[in-house]
Amino acid sequence: MAANRPVTLRDVARLAGVSVATASKALNGQPQVRAETRARVVLAAEQLAFSPNTFAQSLITQRSGTVGLLTSDLEGRFSIPILMGAEDAFGSGQTSVFLCDARGDTIREKHHLRALLTRRVDGLIVVGARPDTRASLGRDLPVPVVYAYAPSDDPADLSLVTDNVGGGRLAVDHLIRCGRRRIAHITGDPGYSAAQDRARGALDRLDSAGLELAGGEVWFGMWSEAWGRGATRMLLDRCPDVDAVFAGSDEIARGVLDVLHEERIAVPSRVAVIGFDNWNILAANARPPLTTVDLNLEQLGRTAAQRLSAAMDGHPASGTETLPVRLITRDSTAPLS
Amino acid sequence: MAANRPVTLRDVARLAGVSVATASKALNGQPQVRAETRARVVLAAEQLAFSPNTFAQSLITQRSGTVGLLTSDLEGRFSIPILMGAEDAFGSGQTSVFLCDARGDTIREKHHLRALLTRRVDGLIVVGARPDTRASLGRDLPVPVVYAYAPSDDPADLSLVTDNVGGGRLAVDHLIRCGRRRIAHITGDPGYSAAQDRARGALDRLDSAGLELAGGEVWFGMWSEAWGRGATRMLLDRCPDVDAVFAGSDEIARGVLDVLHEERIAVPSRVAVIGFDNWNILAANARPPLTTVDLNLEQLGRTAAQRLSAAMDGHPASGTETLPVRLITRDSTAPLS
DNA sequence: GCAGTTGCCGAAAACGTTTTCGAGAACGTA
DNA sequence: TACGTTCTCGAAAACGTTTTCGGCAACTGC
Numbered sequence: 001m002a003a004n005r006p007v008t009l010r011d012v013a014r015l016a017g018v019s020v021a022t023a024s025k026a027l028n029g030q031p032q033v034r035a036e037t038r039a040r041v042v043l044a045a046e047q048l049a050f051s052p053n054t055f056a057q058s059l060i061t062q063r064s065g066t067v068g069l070l071t072s073d074l075e076g077r078f079s080i081p082i083l084m085g086a087e088d089a090f091g092s093g094q095t096s097v098f099l100c101d102a103r104g105d106t107i108r109e110k111h112h113l114r115a116l117l118t119r120r121v122d123g124l125i126v127v128g129a130r131p132d133t134r135a136s137l138g139r140d141l142p143v144p145v146v147y148a149y150a151p152s153d154d155p156a157d158l159s160l161v162t163d164n165v166g167g168g169r170l171a172v173d174h175l176i177r178c179g180r181r182r183i184a185h186i187t188g189d190p191g192y193s194a195a196q197d198r199a200r201g202a203l204d205r206l207d208s209a210g211l212e213l214a215g216g217e218v219w220f221g222m223w224s225e226a227w228g229r230g231a232t233r234m235l236l237d238r239c240p241d242v243d244a245v246f247a248g249s250d251e252i253a254r255g256v257l258d259v260l261h262e263e264r265i266a267v268p269s270r271v272a273v274i275g276f277d278n279w280n281i282l283a284a285n286a287r288p289p290l291t292t293v294d295l296n297l298e299q300l301g302r303t304a305a306q307r308l309s310a311a312m313d314g315h316p317a318s319g320t321e322t323l324p325v326r327l328i329t330r331d332s333t334a335p336l337s
Numbered sequence: 338m339a340a341n342r343p344v345t346l347r348d349v350a351r352l353a354g355v356s357v358a359t360a361s362k363a364l365n366g367q368p369q370v371r372a373e374t375r376a377r378v379v380l381a382a383e384q385l386a387f388s389p390n391t392f393a394q395s396l397i398t399q400r401s402g403t404v405g406l407l408t409s410d411l412e413g414r415f416s417i418p419i420l421m422g423a424e425d426a427f428g429s430g431q432t433s434v435f436l437c438d439a440r441g442d443t444i445r446e447k448h449h450l451r452a453l454l455t456r457r458v459d460g461l462i463v464v465g466a467r468p469d470t471r472a473s474l475g476r477d478l479p480v481p482v483v484y485a486y487a488p489s490d491d492p493a494d495l496s497l498v499t500d501n502v503g504g505g506r507l508a509v510d511h512l513i514r515c516g517r518r519r520i521a522h523i524t525g526d527p528g529y530s531a532a533q534d535r536a537r538g539a540l541d542r543l544d545s546a547g548l549e550l551a552g553g554e555v556w557f558g559m560w561s562e563a564w565g566r567g568a569t570r571m572l573l574d575r576c577p578d579v580d581a582v583f584a585g586s587d588e589i590a591r592g593v594l595d596v597l598h599e600e601r602i603a604v605p606s607r608v609a610v611i612g613f614d615n616w617n618i619l620a621a622n623a624r625p626p627l628t629t630v631d632l633n634l635e636q637l638g639r640t641a642a643q644r645l646s647a648a649m650d651g652h653p654a655s656g657t658e659t660l661p662v663r664l665i666t667r668d669s670t671a672p673l674s
Numbered sequence: 675g676c677a678g679t680t681g682c683c684g685a686a687a688a689c690g691t692t693t694t695c696g697a698g699a700a701c702g703t704a
Numbered sequence: 705t706a707c708g709t710t711c712t713c714g715a716a717a718a719c720g721t722t723t724t725c726g727g728c729a730a731c732t733g734c
Binding site for chain 2: 006051052053054055056058059064066069074075077080083084087088091092096097098099100101103108111112114115116117118119120142224225226251254258279281282285287
């Protein structure tokens with residue numbers, strides 16, 4: 001809490017024996033200043049531990065060097081990695097990030113949006129908690145916006161989403177390559193596009209292999225371990241010869257594993273299990289450790305930051321960009337021997 | 338992306354037919370302006386959707402209206418709720434928060450600190466990933482700092498920590514009130530003060546009840562389900578008449594429950610289990626749902642924000658403040674019948 | 675009617691930069 | 705010598721506010 005007056009460019013200029021104008025130009029790498037004077041100014045700045053007042057800079061340049069991260073939710077596990085990726089991409093450069101949590105409330109979102117615009121952020125990343133489409137913030141914003149995870153309903157906006165369809169395809173593909181033929185799909189709330197898309201991808205891959213879903217249909221339910229357990233019991237009852245389960249989330253997969261374990265059904269030798277999300281605390285600690293699909297969320301955040309930077313530099317984009325997911329192989333799947 | 342020139346106070350003043358000086362005073366609630374003129378100015382501001390340029394304001398008032406949230410880690414689960422609490426406390430007011438993630442790297446932390454100071458934040462909250470003491474940022478910072486979760490090693494700083502000793506005491510107290518007498522404690526890495534403190538609290542409460550720890554000593558190990566499972570097997574082997582287990586984390590508790598379930602030992606009727614952390618995904622989905630201790634992290638974040646606000650208003654504090662934890666009763670504990 | 679007080683308003687300085695533009699010096703060329 | 709160029713630098717304007725201070729008019733009390 002030192003209270004000494006902060007050092008300004010004037011002080012630097014005085015110490016270096018030049019005017020503030022040249023001091024400014026020297027520090028900003030403008031060419032019209034002699035090398036020797038520049039060195040003198042830089043030295044003076046270092047001696048005084050000068051750091052330019054960003055308000056004065058922003059005031060004149062009309063750029064704040066900040067972006068806003070507007071998240072609908074910090075509770076869930078999906079927004080955090082995205083924020084991490086975005087923060088990392090910006091924070092290691094010269095831009096600082098404002099964090100705003102709307103807590104699922106539209107009013108609060110509006111409040112934060114207004115606050116961010118008042119602070120003259122140069123850009124905005126809107127990250128959703130669910131991959132379902134969300135309302136656009138509008139077209140008349142003074143700054144570029146990138147929507148991450150939850151796409152905007154306006155195709156003129158730029159949205160970045162994970163490839164849930166591809167993820168479903170990938171999961172089933174892996175099971176088929178493991179020699180499985182009687183594959184069931186237990187997943188969460190059918191009101192989530194995540195559930196629908198993953199199921200669609202799964203069915204698509206099954207179809208192209210000439211296979212049908214074990215159990216006859218997708219088992220929609222809830223995103224919980226309890227549902228995973230309940231559905232698995234029903235599944236074993238109705239379709240005892242199932243040899244693989246694709247769970248729509250790692251939580252559900254934990255429930256599946258739990259019941260299989262209880263029933264003394266060997267995993268993966270008799271039934272293979274694959275999850276979704278790669279939620280480490282659940283997947284890595286499972287018995288056996290869970291093969292699953294990673295959404296590459298941190299990469300999604302990083303890409304969002306790149307797209308936003310591009311837009312801020314005058315290269316806007318629009319439409320929905322789908323980013324790839326990847327398979328994480330652990331011990332709950334293996335080829336049939 | 339409308340490109341029309343942003344409206345300034347001059348525009349408002351012109352429309353209202355006053356000078357910028359009175360316009361400023363009118364909008365800022367200064368008394369020396371007639372009610373009728375004030376109304377005219379406010380109306381004009383609304384019509385033009387005026388929002389003051391915060392850079393100009395900050396430049397003159399020497400206050401940015403922003404704070405920095407400097408976290409050592411976003412991976413873990415502990416920093417997030419703290420950030421949420423702090424963001425909520427500030428964000429609903431007029432201050433915006435910068436988010437900086439050091440990713441466990443001192444270099445990066447220094448970089449972020451410099452960036453935040455350059456942005457002239459009015460204050461700083463440093464949140465750690467572990468409750469162990471961390472190095473102070475120093476005494477010569479131009480803004481007040483509050484350390485949350487991980488206390489500073491400098492007693493002149495203000496640190497806010499959770500009451501791990503009290504939590505251990507609380508957990509064992511609950512088990513004793515449930516009529517348990519042969520209580521074991523399985524916990525994580527002894528290198529964590531969290532493990533040591535909780536164990537200390539547990540032993541303290543046992544002592545005051547004249548009890549000894551079942552198994553003879555604290556079972557230190559790792560913060561994982563696997564360790565929970567392994568330790569429980571050893572425990573049952575060495576001490577088959579145990580009637581309660583206090584797990585040092587919910588992860589460990591999950592492992593404990595798993596083995597008890599496997600061994601067909603009824604929970605809570607024969608053995609009661611209590612966890613720590615109230616990590617919802619683990620605790621609520623456990624079989625049976627897990628009684629545990631909640632760290633009140635969001636409240637910790639909120640309190641940190643309050644303390645920081647006080648310090649920014651000229652009421653600094655120092656020392657370490659310990660915040661209470663609370664018991665979450667679910668179904669893994671119950672009175673002996 | 676007059677001095678003193680109060681209420682309301684505007685001109686101008688200030689905050690700390692960046693940028694434009696003009697001036698002087700040094701240089702080369704004819 | 706005269707002239708055009710190229711370097712280097714500084715004075716000053718600008719960014720959009722807040723705040724101080726002085727001025728004017730309308731009151732008050734006598």
